[in-house]
Amino acid sequence: MSTMIATRDAYGQTLAELGEENKSIVVLDADLSGSTKTSVFAKKFPERFFNMGIAEANMVGTAAGLAAAGKIPFVSTFAIFAVGRAWEQVRQSVAYPKANVKIVATHGGVTVGEDGGSHQSVEDIAIMRAVPNMTVIVPADGPETAKAIRAAAAYNGPVYVRLGRNKVPTVFADDAPFAIGKGSQIVDGTDLTFVTTGLMTAQAKAAADILKAEGISARVVHLATIKPLDCEILLKAARETGAIVTAEEHSIVGGLGGAVAEFLSENCPAPLKRVGVHDRFGLSGKAEELLKYFGLMPADLAEAGREIVRKKRG
Amino acid sequence: MDSEKITVLQETARQLRVDIVKALHSSQSGHTGGSLSAIDMVTALYFHTMRHNPAEPKWEGRDRFVLCKGHAAPALYVALAHAGYFPKEDLMMLRRLGSHLQGHPDSKGTPGVEVCTGSLGQGLSMANGMALALRLDGSASRVYALLGDGELQEGQVWEAAMAAGHYKLDNLCALVDVNRLQIDGEVAKVMDVEPVTDKFRAFGWNVIDIDGHDMAAIVATLDQAASVKGKPTVIVARTVKGKGVSFFENKASYHGVPPSDEELPKALECLGEQCYL
Numbered sequence A: 001m002s003t004m005i006a007t008r009d010a011y012g013q014t015l016a017e018l019g020e021e022n023k024s025i026v027v028l029d030a031d032l033s034g035s036t037k038t039s040v041f042a043k044k045f046p047e048r049f050f051n052m053g054i055a056e057a058n059m060v061g062t063a064a065g066l067a068a069a070g071k072i073p074f075v076s077t078f079a080i081f082a083v084g085r086a087w088e089q090v091r092q093s094v095a096y097p098k099a100n101v102k103i104v105a106t107h108g109g110v111t112v113g114e115d116g117g118s119h120q121s122v123e124d125i126a127i128m129r130a131v132p133n134m135t136v137i138v139p140a141d142g143p144e145t146a147k148a149i150r151a152a153a154a155y156n157g158p159v160y161v162r163l164g165r166n167k168v169p170t171v172f173a174d175d176a177p178f179a180i181g182k183g184s185q186i187v188d189g190t191d192l193t194f195v196t197t198g199l200m201t202a203q204a205k206a207a208a209d210i211l212k213a214e215g216i217s218a219r220v221v222h223l224a225t226i227k228p229l230d231c232e233i234l235l236k237a238a239r240e241t242g243a244i245v246t247a248e249e250h251s252i253v254g255g256l257g258g259a260v261a262e263f264l265s266e267n268c269p270a271p272l273k274r275v276g277v278h279d280r281f282g283l284s285g286k287a288e289e290l291l292k293y294f295g296l297m298p299a300d301l302a303e304a305g306r307e308i309v310r311k312k313r314g
Numbered sequence B: 001m002d003s004e005k006i007t008v009l010q011e012t013a014r015q016l017r018v019d020i021v022k023a024l025h026s027s028q029s030g031h032t033g034g035s036l037s038a039i040d041m042v043t044a045l046y047f048h049t050m051r052h053n054p055a056e057p058k059w060e061g062r063d064r065f066v067l068c069k070g071h072a073a074p075a076l077y078v079a080l081a082h083a084g085y086f087p088k089e090d091l092m093m094l095r096r097l098g099s100h101l102q103g104h105p106d107s108k109g110t111p112g113v114e115v116c117t118g119s120l121g122q123g124l125s126m127a128n129g130m131a132l133a134l135r136l137d138g139s140a141s142r143v144y145a146l147l148g149d150g151e152l153q154e155g156q157v158w159e160a161a162m163a164a165g166h167y168k169l170d171n172l173c174a175l176v177d178v179n180r181l182q183i184d185g186e187v188a189k190v191m192d193v194e195p196v197t198d199k200f201r202a203f204g205w206n207v208i209d210i211d212g213h214d215m216a217a218i219v220a221t222l223d224q225a226a227s228v229k230g231k232p233t234v235i236v237a238r239t240v241k242g243k244g245v246s247f248f249e250n251k252a253s254y255h256g257v258p259p260s261d262e263e264l265p266k267a268l269e270c271l272g273e274q275c276y277l
């Protein structure tokens, strides 16, 4: 299972397939169709593709109108612009009326790389999670992206899907089940649980291997859907392993770590550590260098795992 | 202005093009086309028009420059390095981890950079703010803002254009790099912004339409803009994306693609430069 696929490539492919199956699907982009891969759909269905130019706020508002008139709009640009520039359009025109708009943002997180901090969204999950009516999905790999996009199309309401720029290792088999709001336990363990999302799931799997060699049994629970949260799988993890490490390519403020900490502290408190970007902006560098710089490598997760197990054991 | 001075500026622009190409080759990431289309204007600003002091980047009497189209950061960085704000060697560290030369201009780290840009459409508002503040302070300093033509699609640009007209910001001069291309192709096909001159005129601006690679015209227009009272000036500059490197010219595909190892010597040759690898 060592194939490498960029989640945005899986998106482009799936969107083009969906366009064939469902004529209500329309796609909007803001001068980044080559990067977000909506260009695949645009080529196949030019009459259902609207390039809105560099005007993200207008793009999201237009999508809300398309949805109000019965279409299923998929809106794409980089995460920083979808969530940043168009934030209030997302809130007022999409989420408030519960419009059937799918915001699929690519280039999330620090692995955007050389473009630097202005382009690395490290707060988009937190921002979207705070909006009522919004569903938030961060797939781990290519196959899961394909399923998430199909699920988003089938679901009636606003969805935010965060994808990445670079190729990531495939974690899930093509026939692995996917449902919005359902987490997946991909490694069983008893000493602690890594609760992860996006590309950090593959990193946590590698971290679990490192810990296993040291006699520490780490569970890995992947949450593709951050909202609504899979409470059941989290309660089970907290009860059975008694120690939690969350990991995301995002700020530790308000994202996956925030969501898990909020839920568990009220319902089943357990020692918890959040791995992510520590309340700061990104910077230029190569994607791999930045994962190291921000402490998002398997070795960093393994260290967090050791620390939380020590804490649990007092 | 005498032709000798123009010749000197043209040679400076050529050297800056060489440095842009070298820096982008070194980083193997970044925006080639829009840096090369803008550099004649940036050269005129930093080496003729603007009052500034590289030894004292925060000198109060300085004119301000805002690179609204922040992805053309290499054009700004080479001008700042050439002027003496920081060593030219830094240019080879463009976009690397730990370098102050971030992918998009970052005022926190780079001397001479006034504000952070990179998210298109936000720069002109910040330039307005500077112009308002300078006017409040009775300062003679002027503000220059360089935008892309695709960038004009952002609604905020027109909110800012309206405000600059409303507040009669005659200490503000915007320049629009009309290279007719953006990422997804021709601006006219993606989302037409023309007629640009009429639009700005309708918002109360003094509008001047020029060839953005004609150094004498750029310099003369910038001089002229400084004497216009009661309204902001916009210089609508018709340019060629990738200007100076024949195989980059007029190609949307070179928007965000750096010169490869094979392309570097050819690009430098186009710019009249020997390449020693």
Ligand SMILES: Cc1ncc(C[n+]2csc(CCOP(=O)(O)OP(=O)(O)O)c2C)c(N)n1
Residues within 6 Å of the ligand: A030, A031, A032, A054, A081, A085, B033, B034, B035, B037, B069, B071, B118, B119, B120, B121, B147, B148, B149, B150, B151, B152, B177, B179, B181, B182, B183, B241, B255
């Ligand atoms: C708000 C925002 N949306 C999208 C982008 C991504 N982007 C970077 S450059 C660019 C095209 C810019 O075209 P133009 O303004 O014509 O610049 P130039 O041709 O001078 O390079 C886009 C869409 C961005 N930087 N900011």
Ligand SMILES: [Mg+2]
Residues within 6 Å of the ligand: B148, B149, B150, B177, B178, B179, B180, B181, B182
């Ligand atoms: Mg352009």
